[in-house]
Amino acid sequence: MKALAVNPKQENSAHVVEIDAPSLDFVPNGRGVLVKTLQVGVDATDAEINEGLYGQAPEGDSFLVLGHEVFGIVEEVGPAVKHLKPGDYCTCTVRRPGPTMYDTIGRNDITSHDEYYERGINLRHGFMTEKFVDDAEFVVKVPVGLKHLGVLSEPVxxxxxxxxxxxxxxxxxxxxxxxxxxxxxxxxxxxxxxxxxxxxxxxxxxxxxxxxxxxxxxxxxxxxxxxxxxxxxxxxxxxxxxxxxxxxxxxxxxxxxxxxxxxxxxxxxxxxxxxxxxxxxxxxxxxxxxxxxxxxxxxxxxxxSVNGNRDHFKKGIADLAMAEVMFPGVTQKILTTPIDGFDNPAEIIDKLTNDKSALKVYVNIAEAS
Structure with a gap:
């Protein structure tokens, strides 16, 4: 399976790699959720990681898969997953637990650990792939009526x-x-x-x-x-x-x-x-x-203030919905710059860094079936 990755701390290293296809077995206790990636937003964080300013590869890998702003559709869930089902639209939180007290109570966003684990940013692979698996704890449902704004779930x-x-x-x-x-x-x-x-x-x-x-x-x-x-x-x-x-x-x-x-x-x-x-x-x-x-x-x-936990995702999505009622059609204007696929990393980086008309750059990876 293809993914877009960088070699951390190496300038302008964005490239396409082959990685193993995901499996529900990646997550223990029947809590896995298999997601087909529909869109991934990219921003200054991705550009700075590609510039080599920060970011680390997961242990055992020399590369870091990019992508921390994801919108997808659930394809399969483990037997312990109750709040999601195949066909649901979803997004995922970014930060993953460390060893501190805050991490154990679900406040990974304010961990006091020296190292932090963020998908697509630091020590955890991101979502710029065809499919991925994550723990149900970190997967947040997006209402079908907001699927046109789903890629904004992480920023909001x-x-x-x-x-x-x-x-x-x-x-x-x-x-x-x-x-x-x-x-x-x-x-x-x-x-x-x-x-x-x-x-x-x-x-x-x-x-x-x-x-x-x-x-x-x-x-x-x-x-x-x-x-x-x-x-x-x-x-x-x-x-x-x-x-x-x-x-x-x-x-x-x-x-x-x-x-x-x-x-x-x-x-x-x-x-x-x-x-x-x-x-x-x-x-x-x-x-x-x-x-x-x-x-x-x-x-x-x-x-x-950095990052958001599950509750912040839910609050942000709720405000996206309210804004569609109060200010209909305005938020969608933020989505200025779609790119079809990640086969050309240079195009993505160029849009991020050089296109002054680009307000929100995002990658279309697949269409919902």
């Missing part, structure tokens, strides 16, 4: 967790009712986060470099949010116009933007970083003394 789980973490952490204030939010970055995470915050009733401004007019502005307006091109209005000027945000979700992939966002947060506000920056950039012009003073005196909060 990341957004669900980021928002949840902010609200959970802000219980420290006893009363927190955010009204104004900034989302930095207008990729899939930024746009889906804007959608989910609008569903919660916040006024939302999405800040990104792409000039207006364009698709990003169109999607934001479709959600009832505001799109701000930072080429046309600086964040500091926006703050003067609309005020300091109570909540900032950072989703640019830029450490410079992540740190600079700290300057604009309102008193008692929360800033959530979702960016993973694999480079070696440093910031030399950051007003650290002023930010430190304002953050201490203003009781401000910074939270890092």
């Amino acid at each position: 789980s990341v957004c669900a967790k980021a928002i949840e973490q902010a609200y959970l952490a802000q219980t420290r204030l006893q009363v927190w009712n955010p009204q104004l939010a900034f989302v930095t970055g207008a990729g899939q995470i930024g746009l889906l986060t804007a959608m989910m915050l609008r569903l919660r009733g916040l006024e939302v401004y999405v800040l990104a470099r792409t000039p207006n007019p364009g698709l990003k502005e169109e999607i934001c307006e479709g959600y009832g949010a505001h799109y701000i091109s930072t080429q046309e209005e600086e964040p500091a000027d926006l703050v003067k116009r609309v005020g300091n945000p109570d909540l900032i979700i950072e989703a640019t992939g830029s450490s410079y933007v992540a740190f600079n966002s700290m300057q604009y947060l309102n008193r008692n506000g929360a800033l959530v970083w979702t960016s993973v920056t694999g480079g070696k950039n440093t910031i030399t012009d950051f007003p650290s003394d002023q930010v430190n003073l304002e953050w201490v005196l203003g009781n401000k909060l910074l939270v890092g």
Whole structure:
């Protein structure tokens, strides 16, 4: 069976490999689920792994199969599986358990272990294959009515967790009712986060470099949010116009933007970083003394949020469904760039890194039978 893989820590090594076909026997205790892969989303994480910035092969292999954003259809289940049946559409969580207390209670997304195990990212093969098997614990059903958005299930789980973490952490204030939010970055995470915050009733401004007019502005307006091109209005000027945000979700992939966002947060506000920056950039012009003073005196909060567990997938999928009712047809506009098959890895990487019109790149691997 074919798969798309890289040689970890080796730059531009994406290639097609042959791997063994999966079997339900791969998972003990009758909990296996055999899935036919329909679509796999790709993003900056995959590009950075291909650049050799991070990622490790599973023990005993020299390669790592890519793909952590999967949408598929169940073909077979083990005798202990009750919540899925053949013909169901599904997605899968990404992180797998380690040895810590958090892993044993199903919170693999916040493991305290030095090593983490993520399918398609680190020490576990991903989903960019024709079929795969996983434990039923990590397989999440996608409603048939959302099959056109199923490949967004993993990204929206990341957004669900980021928002949840902010609200959970802000219980420290006893009363927190955010009204104004900034989302930095207008990729899939930024746009889906804007959608989910609008569903919660916040006024939302999405800040990104792409000039207006364009698709990003169109999607934001479709959600009832505001799109701000930072080429046309600086964040500091926006703050003067609309005020300091109570909540900032950072989703640019830029450490410079992540740190600079700290300057604009309102008193008692929360800033959530979702960016993973694999480079070696440093910031030399950051007003650290002023930010430190304002953050201490203003009781401000910074939270890092990575990955999502099963509950975050379910919450994200529920918000996708609600958005289809509240903002019909808007979310599908995110799915800009389909690629048929993974036989040409260079095409996938090129779309990810060089195609400025590509908002969401995803690979069509098979059609549902």
